[in-house]
Amino acid sequence: MSLDLKFTYTEKKDTRSGFGDGFLEAGRRNPNVVGLCADLIGSLKMGDFQKEFPERFFQTGIAEANMIGISAGLAIGGKIPFAGTFANFATGRVYDQIRQSVAYSQKNVKICASHAGLTLGEDGATHQILEDLGMMKMLPHMTVINPCDYNQTKAATLAIAEYEGPVYLRFGRPSWPVFTPADQKFEIGKAWKMIDGKDVTIFATGHLVWEAVVAEAMLRSEGISAEVINIHTIKPLDEEAILESVKKTGCAVSAEEHQLNGGLGDSIAQCLIRNNPAPLEYVGVNDSFGESGTPTQLLEKYGLNAENIVKAAKKALSRK
Amino acid sequence: MEKQSIEQLQNICTQLRRDVLRMVHAVQSGHPGAPLGCAEFFVALYFDQLHHNSDFKMDGKGEDLFFLSNGHLSAGWYSVLSRSGYFPVSELKTFRKLDSRLQGHPATHEHLPGIRIASGSLGQGLSVALGVAQAKKIDKDDHLIYVLMGDGELQEGQVWEAAMYAAHHGVDNLIATIDYNGQQIDGPTEKIMDLKNLKAKWEAFGWEVIETKEGNDMKSVIDGLEKAKSLTGKGKPVLNLLYTEMGFGVDFMVGTHKWHGSPPNDEQLAKALGQLQETLGDY
Secondary structure, rough: OOOOOOOOOOOOOOOOOHHHHHHHHHHHHHOEEEEEOOOOOOHHHOOOHHHHHHHHEEEEEHHHHHHHHHHHHHOOOOOEEEEEEEEEHHHHHHHHHHHHHHHHHOOEEEEEEOOHHHHHHHHOOOOOOOOOOHHHHOOEEEEEEEEOOHHHHHHHHHHHHOOOOOEEEOOOOOOEEEEOOOOOOOOOOOEEEEEOOEEEEEOOOOOOHHHHHHHHHHHOOOOOOOEEEEEEEEEEHHHHHHHHHHHHHEEEEEEEEOOOOOOOOHHHHHHHHHHHOOOOEEEEEEEOOOOOOOOOHHHHHOOOHHHHHHHHHHHHHHHH | OOOOOOOHHHHHHHHHHHHHHHHHHHHHOOOOOOHHOOHHHHHHHHHHHHOOOOOOOOOOOOOOOEEEOEEEEEHHHHHHHHHHOOOOOOHHHHHHOOOOOOOOOOOOOOOOOOOOOOOOOOOOHHHHHHHHHHHHHHOOOOEEEEEEEEEEHHHHHHHHHHHHHHHHHOOEEEEEEEOOOOOOOOHHHHHOOOOOOOOHHHHHHHOOOEOOOOOOOHHHHHHHHHHHOOOOOOOEEEEEEEEEOOOOOOOOOOOOOOHOOOOOOOHHHHHHHOOOOOOOOOO
């Protein structure tokens, strides 16, 4: 069956390349933008910036704690540091450094975290962090962003360079559909209603926004009208957009490449319970670690693909 | 700032020690031992060495900057900052109290002048200092960055990440001082986690190392800092091993870890203050 998708794509690209290209552009626009990386310049796509601005780029070696501290120091000196490594090493390994030297001290540091979630793939669970959004959103002063494709990641990278304050920017490794416009304006903290609907709302973030777009077409083919909202900013959460949508649809699904504990779904649940309790179903990883496999296989095995969003949407509808 | 004589600087040290003891006594919490041992260092730095402006700017452009990595020495740092004009001396009485800018460990959220980053969780200050030093290099600002660490703090792995980085990147506009008192909160460092040969360790990491053997003698401390300064700008980071005695200045507190994190009671305070003349006026 061919689906009538509201968004389509002509190419696939990795979101980390969106970061790398955005970072280079941010460096060209503002001489205060500097970069750091803990021995993963190739993986983070930071090489073009390093080549063009060698005096503004610092290789830290495999020493993430030191990288976070140096970033805080560069920020004190008026620079805008982008510190890049895998999401696992950018959060869990350096939580205390981020907490004390960046978040509590309100330093203008951009923590740039690649290879997040299951779609890291074959490297397996040691590298597939699924707790990072939760850890980062708990920190006061921290802004948490998880864009959905190459174009949105590039736009987000440019936007955070202009924003003053600590930011956690999460992106990934796999080649993924590029379905949002290249010229989009990225507004931190502003949810994007991508598809209008009336029966159920799908709130999705990161790679799962694409799965939500596919799920919407599947639901529509069965006569169910789903609204798709792209929550690229987990914190601050656009509560107004969430409440407005659920007021109309009466039920919702959250979809994320993250643990259910502490993820986007948790934030949405808090928002609904305080303001307008409504049925909410979660699509995410349910209290387990990942494993090796291809991104597609892993999303299927752990229940994170479009089919699972469809199931969750029907369940939410049945609870109305 | 007008150059002060050794005697004048020593008088400030005595007052700093009084401030520290009165501050921790007032709230019956805090860490008196190490700031007592670092009084000469704090005073030499702020009243003799630093090219700084007490009209505080966060980015510190065009100034020497100091970072306190071992944040539990906060009482000593707050005293020297207030005594050198960063904020009113009377504010010392708010130390560790509700709604104070003088948090138990240094913090920036209440915008206390002189503080550029939080510290307290150990091992982070050298990394921060490196970042600021590199920002200065990018800006072609030839002022220096100073950082103080505890010797026990060197048990944190991040310090050695930073040590390796500093030498690799030739961060030679930085002087790191170790408060080498041989004590940590659970006991002498050699019993808790022996630091072994610190000079050889830092040299092996590619640092220029000087030793200030009399870290509680004002002239020696100044000479050490002058020597350290003369070694900057030559491609290597500079380490100042400052031999101090924890609790210096009070006979029953000196040379032991017992006053690392314990305040004096009323009687002990009176006895200690009896050994430290009020020179600049108590807060």
